[in-house]
Amino acid sequence: MTDVVIAGAGIGGLTTALTLHACAIPATVVESARELRPLGVGINLLPHAVREVFALGLGERLSALAVAPTSLAYFDTRGRELFREPRGLAGGYEFPQYSVHRGDLQLLLLDAVRERLGAGAIRTGSRVTGFVDDGDAVRVQLGDDELAGAVLVGADGIHSAVRAQLHPDGDELRWSGVRMWRGAAPGEPYLDGQTMAIVKADDGIELVIYRIGAGLINWVLLVPEAQPGPLPDAARWNQRCQADQVLDYLDGWRLDWLDVADLVSRTAGPLEYPMVDRDPLPWWGRGRVTLLGDAAHPMYPVGANGGSQAILDARALADSLAAHPDTGLRAYEEHRREATAAVVAANREMHRRGAILRSDNLARVAAAYRRDTGADRARV
Numbered sequence: 001m002t003d004v005v006i007a008g009a010g011i012g013g014l015t016t017a018l019t020l021h022a023c024a025i026p027a028t029v030v031e032s033a034r035e036l037r038p039l040g041v042g043i044n045l046l047p048h049a050v051r052e053v054f055a056l057g058l059g060e061r062l063s064a065l066a067v068a069p070t071s072l073a074y075f076d077t078r079g080r081e082l083f084r085e086p087r088g089l090a091g092g093y094e095f096p097q098y099s100v101h102r103g104d105l106q107l108l109l110l111d112a113v114r115e116r117l118g119a120g121a122i123r124t125g126s127r128v129t130g131f132v133d134d135g136d137a138v139r140v141q142l143g144d145d146e147l148a149g150a151v152l153v154g155a156d157g158i159h160s161a162v163r164a165q166l167h168p169d170g171d172e173l174r175w176s177g178v179r180m181w182r183g184a185a186p187g188e189p190y191l192d193g194q195t196m197a198i199v200k201a202d203d204g205i206e207l208v209i210y211r212i213g214a215g216l217i218n219w220v221l222l223v224p225e226a227q228p229g230p231l232p233d234a235a236r237w238n239q240r241c242q243a244d245q246v247l248d249y250l251d252g253w254r255l256d257w258l259d260v261a262d263l264v265s266r267t268a269g270p271l272e273y274p275m276v277d278r279d280p281l282p283w284w285g286r287g288r289v290t291l292l293g294d295a296a297h298p299m300y301p302v303g304a305n306g307g308s309q310a311i312l313d314a315r316a317l318a319d320s321l322a323a324h325p326d327t328g329l330r331a332y333e334e335h336r337r338e339a340t341a342a343v344v345a346a347n348r349e350m351h352r353r354g355a356i357l358r359s360d361n362l363a364r365v366a367a368a369y370r371r372d373t374g375a376d377r378a379r380v
Contacts (some may be wrong), residue, residue, distance in 0.1 A: 003027060004321075005140050005149035007128040007162055009036060011043075011102070012293025012310030013155035014109035018056050019318035021116050028120075028149070029113065030142060032127035032156075036110055038103025041184045041271070042210060042218030044196075044304030045100070046375055047093035049311040054095060061108050066100035067211040070194040072366075077201050079255035085366055087196070097304070099196070099210045099218070101184070105307075123147075128154075128161050131289060138288040151329065152289045153317065155310070158276070160295035166285060171278060175235070176300055176351055177226040178275040181246045183267035187217035190258040199260070205249055207260060217263060220301075221246055222275065228348075231276055240269040275300055277348070280341035284333045292317060297340035300347040305373060309340055343373045 004020055006013045009031035020027045045053070045066075053062050070090035074082040088097035113121055123142075130141040131152055138152045154162025163171070189211060191197070196210040208220040226232075243265045250261050264270070277299045284291045293310030316336050320328035 003149060004151045004153060005030060005138070005147055006153045006155055007140070007160075008154070008156035008293075008295070009033075009106075009110065009122060009124075010155065010157060010293065010310075011106060011109065011307050012295075012314060013153070014106065014113055015052070015056075015311050015314040016153060016155060016292060016317060017113050017117060017121065018109065019052075019314045020321070021113075022056065023318045023322035025318065025321055027117065028147065029122045030126040030128060030140065030147065031122065031124050034125040036106070036122075036124060038101065038107050040102035040106075041182050042099060042212040042216075042220075043102040043105060043307045044210070045098045045105075045311070046304050046308040047088055047095040047097055048375065049308035050095040050098055052311050052315045055315075056112070058108065058112055061112075062098060062100070062105070063096075065104045065108065065213050066098035067213050068096040068098055068194065069196045069210060070192075072196045072198070073191075075197060075199045075255065077199060077253040077255075079199075079257055082200070083366075084195075099212050101212045101214065101216065101218075102307075104213070128156060130165055131162065133287040133289055135287070150288065151321070153292050154285075154289065154295045155292040156295050158278075158294045158298045160291065162289065163291055163295050166289065166291070167281060171281070173231040173276045173278060173298075175226070175229060175231040176275040176277070176348075177228045178222050178224050178351070179272065180220060180222050180275050180301075181241065181270050181272050182218070182220040183264070183270035184212060184216045184218045185263050185266040185268075186215050187211075187258075187263055190217070197258075199253070199255065201253075207250070207253075209258065209260070209263075217258075219260070219263060219267075221249060221264075223249055231274060235274045235276075237273050239272050241272045243267055243270060245272075246270055275351075277344055280344055281337070284337055285329060288329070290317070290329045290333060296336075297344055299340075299344045300351055302347040302350050303343075303373060303375075305343050305347065305375075309343060312336070313340075339374060346373045 004027040073084040126142040132139045199207040204224045206222045292313045320332035
């Protein structure tokens, strides 16, 4: 019987395996995909999440893959700067903020797991279909196979099978009313080469732009379509689309520091999906089972908090199990459930305010967001 079974080899699941290993707690990761490849596009890690990556001894590897932005700046569609604030080391934090290709980060973590825990610590082609907690162990069902463990951690993403068994009713995805397109294309550094940019149009459309290393510029287009509510049946998830579908929204935009239409047109297979989250749960797990990352607290991709919060979950879980083997799961949940619920609420509020943000209140709103999500410099 393995000690901890982790469902999902994403950023949260792999970081959990590494942090457990650092605490001398054995773990096995089960992943539905047969082959782990560098999929996805850009992701941002906040300084407190980067701190945990450095604590795992992976700081140099991450630094070699990523770009460390020194500022976040807002612009109008004519390229005029509305507001700028420092980020990472430039903002007085002990660690940088990093922008990196999600797939590159996942492979970095994957290689580290195989190096430290052994190749057998990751079982691919193993989809979790359910579990049975008999009190003495939890038997994780993997199709026709089964793996027993002392603990099951559901880190299997926003469509988590572990969460679905724990919370089968009243746990619907909530749509923000915003449809998103995203992609990455090669490009020369723009502005000073270390600026994350958010371009805001008067109609509520936003374009987020940042470099992610390897000569790539990541972009995300957010288009409001409806009021927040239940996810429509026609929602499309990670569906490849044509650049022309995105270019129509950028008609008339003129940034003298970056040709955004050219950037989008050179993107191979932009991805489309709805911006969703779920209401915070009153509890995450029971018995020998818990949740982590998007499986526990899916949130709007606002403020670079999605991947960052999964990494913080991993550290908190490992520390709790190391200190309290019998009660660590519940202690972990009590600590992280409140913190992540605050981030979900702050992301919703930031999204709500997004349509009415003006240049004269951007600084105040940004400061409030850092405070509400626990990312202000005094607390990190």
